Amino acid sequence: MNQRAADDGLPDSARLAWWGTAWLQGRVGPDDVVDALLSPGDVPPLVLGDGPDDGPSPILVELAAARTAGATAVAASFPATGDPVGLRGPRALSAAAIEAGQCVLLLGIERALVPARVGRVVEWTPTPAARRPPLDLGEADRELRATLLTAADALAALDVARWRPEVADELMDLRSGTPLEAPPGVPPRCVDLAGRALRLWSVVDLALEDDGAAVSASEAAARRGALEPLERAVRRALTAACSPDAWPPAD
Structure with missing residues (x-):
């Protein structure tokens, strides 16, 4: 990022x-x-x-x-x-x-x-800039949750606790996010989604800093393969959370 x-x-x-x-x-x-x-x-x-x-x-x-x-x-x-x-x-x-x-x-x-x-x-x-169709906030949120669970399972199978114990610790609490201050008008749901996306982006960045304790090129590639879909879902979630055309109608 x-x-x-x-x-x-x-x-x-x-x-x-x-x-x-x-x-x-x-x-x-x-x-x-x-x-x-x-x-x-x-x-x-x-x-x-x-x-x-x-x-x-x-x-x-x-x-x-x-x-x-x-x-x-x-x-x-x-x-x-x-x-x-x-x-x-x-x-x-x-x-x-x-x-x-x-x-x-x-x-x-x-x-x-x-x-x-x-x-x-x-x-x-x-x-x-060309005009674009509105984004789908709910779809972005669901994709982030699903991809996170898949990535966590894949990293557990790859023994993430051995090569990046701090990443394993972060992934233990899947619900927390970075606290953010937002101006009036930003829906709380979007603030929450952005906070979760930011926290997970930092986890992905940390995990991809190097190959850690990888013993082979194939193992390193497997780790990256587990993290890249999560990085994509994070970017899409943050985009939706910061796009007013995707926000729910104001009360």
């Missing part, structure tokens, strides 16, 4: 999706958005100009322009090679988002922003 914020691990795109949507819907003020997007020691994020002669602008200027153009919400995507979840192109956006590991879509207009950290600032590059 790229560009995680320093406090709770929520990626930049997820943070912008939640707080940008809250601002577009009038639930939070501009200072709330800027504060939420900043990690300790950072300076406020910038959006690069569309043309070579256009200078960067503050993120709130981009959001205000998007609202004027018809944007109603901000959605995140966490794609990977072979799985451009939440994206329908064009090719330039998919390639840039896959390289960054994330992006946001401005729902209601055909525009996306792809983040990159440059020193103490996150710079967002705008790019055209």
Whole structure:
């Protein structure tokens, strides 16, 4: 996972999706958005100009322009090679988002922003985006639960406690997640799903750091084979949790 914020691990795109949507819907003020997007020691994020002669602008200027153009919400995507979840192109956006590991879509207009950290600032590059069909939050949640159980069984068979005891400990409690702060309007179900996805993503990252006590290339491949479906389900769950077009209707 790229560009995680320093406090709770929520990626930049997820943070912008939640707080940008809250601002577009009038639930939070501009200072709330800027504060939420900043990690300790950072300076406020910038959006690069569309043309070579256009200078960067503050993120709130981009959001205000998007609202004027018809944007109603901000959605995140966490794609990977072979799985451009939440994206329908064009090719330039998919390639840039896959390289960054994330992006946001401005729902209601055909525009996306792809983040990159440059020193103490996150710079967002705008790019055209094709409209996409709404995601299915329930399907993403069910896939994460099912894939987690399958992965845990497979890792147990591969003796995960021997080569990564800390991973085995994490997998013992399948219900816990990373505590997250969300703005008004984000359904609790989505906050919970995002927290579980983040925790499991950290477990996958830890387990894939090296081949641990693997005694053969085939054993290492088996371990990766058990974890890769879980990593895919995690990205899809986090994408759905951070996509307002997938959220249940407000009460």
